[in-house]
Amino acid sequence: MSRRARLHEATKDEIKAAARKQMKAEGTAAISLRGIARDIGMTAPALYRYFASREDLITDLLLDAFNAIADVMVAADAAQPRTDYAGRLIAVMMAYRAWGLEHPIDFQLIYGNPIPGYIAPSELTIPAARRPFDLVVGILSEAMAAGRFKPPLTIEELPPSVAAHLRALIGSDDYPELPMALYIGIVGWTRIHGMVTLELFENTQSVVSDTEAFYRYEVTKLCKEMNLTSKT
């Protein structure tokens, strides 16, 4: 990578940092090229050397955010013994919350209100968006294959329409997982997501106060309920 290319990347990062700062102050919808330029001491047209348009910049920020949360989840998983399935899942779910609270704006960017007028290029964003979910489902599948994950419900008990869709998905290239791993994966995601978003917007604090203890207790309980154990 040439010196020039490195400088180019560094400026690109500086622009993105300014964009995040701006979103933090004014909300995700308030990304403004002129504001960014002002912040980093440039004129607005100069930004077009780095991004083709405001849309392009937003897409970059979205992909960065999806990859960032996926990365911390992967790292949290990697720090646990491979066969400690419950420990891995809990670590991954804790990482989801921690990242959300540390990066509330990026969290809002990827999981909150859409930015008016912006249409995400789905061929780029969908794969990035799926990384966290696929990680969880992957751990569940591994645990199931190892006989360490025995959910207290079977696919026959699910609503027929849901069960049929899950069965259809397993065969497809998109979701090569076992159906109950998929189902518990999505249930788990809705649960942690609810806790994190409500906490983020200050809706749970007044009732539980120690939101981290609450969260940890609930995700641990979830693993127990699902009979997810670890090889010791």
Add this chain to the structure above:
Amino acid sequence: MSRRARLHEATKDEIKAAARKQMKAEGTAAISLRGIARDIGMTAPALYRYFASREDLITDLLLDAFNAIADVMVAADAAQPRTDYAGRLIAVMMAYRAWGLEHPIDFQLIYGNPIPGYIAPSELTIPAARRPFDLVVGILSEAMAAGRFKPPLTIEELPPSVAAHLRALIGSDDYPELPMALYIGIVGWTRIHGMVTLELFENTQSVVSDTEAFYRYEVTKLCKEMNLTSKT
């Protein structure tokens, strides 16, 4: 109410309807007085006869939305036999989702990203925001008093910091409920909220497809898990 006052109210409603239309098209942050004025065939300064400022208008929209979701939940509850506690709770939770999907913008307004620069007058918004939660906790308390709600966990099992906070709350005027009704109330809220928000932003459809069946199944399961039964 005088004729003039009635006309005044009607115009106020027209302004709010235009504001909702605008949020639908451009996001909650994009409420613009000039845009509203254009839409209803007025000039922007005329709106100041009805709202003291843009902030005031947003507050009105917020309160309307909180009251609207609370009202449909109360109505759903009222349609069930008083002692069918599980039925009442399921109906209320279904109403939460139905309202969210029917009014995605109002849902984003009250539970989504905050509007940049807008600071809610908490003495007005907090009581309105608490109506749905209080309704659920109320039903749980009733059921508990009737011996029809026996949660499979006790307050002793909760994290000490959470348990202590719950105990402290019961005595207070703010939350005169039994601690486990409060706790299960907040757990229930995080669960349904996670399912609804992820559905709203198209994150669950690809896995479960029939999102309503999924939701109904999960809320029913929640009631069963909590040993919430009905007097027959």
Add this chain to the structure above:
DNA sequence: TGTACATCAGTGAACGCGCGTTCACTGATGTAC
């Protein structure tokens, strides 16, 4: 019932500000011979 007056609804111009994007350009940095 008619008149005088107060209230209210709404206008149009203005203030001072913001935005994304295009364009012709200057000057610096890098590259090939």
Add this chain to the structure above:
DNA sequence: TGTACATCAGTGAACGCGCGTTCACTGATGTAC
């Protein structure tokens, strides 16, 4: 190693548009005597 040229970074002016809010005002509606 030095020179000629191409590439790239960044500027400043401009286009056409948006915004919330204030102000002095006109005309219609309602009210009190």
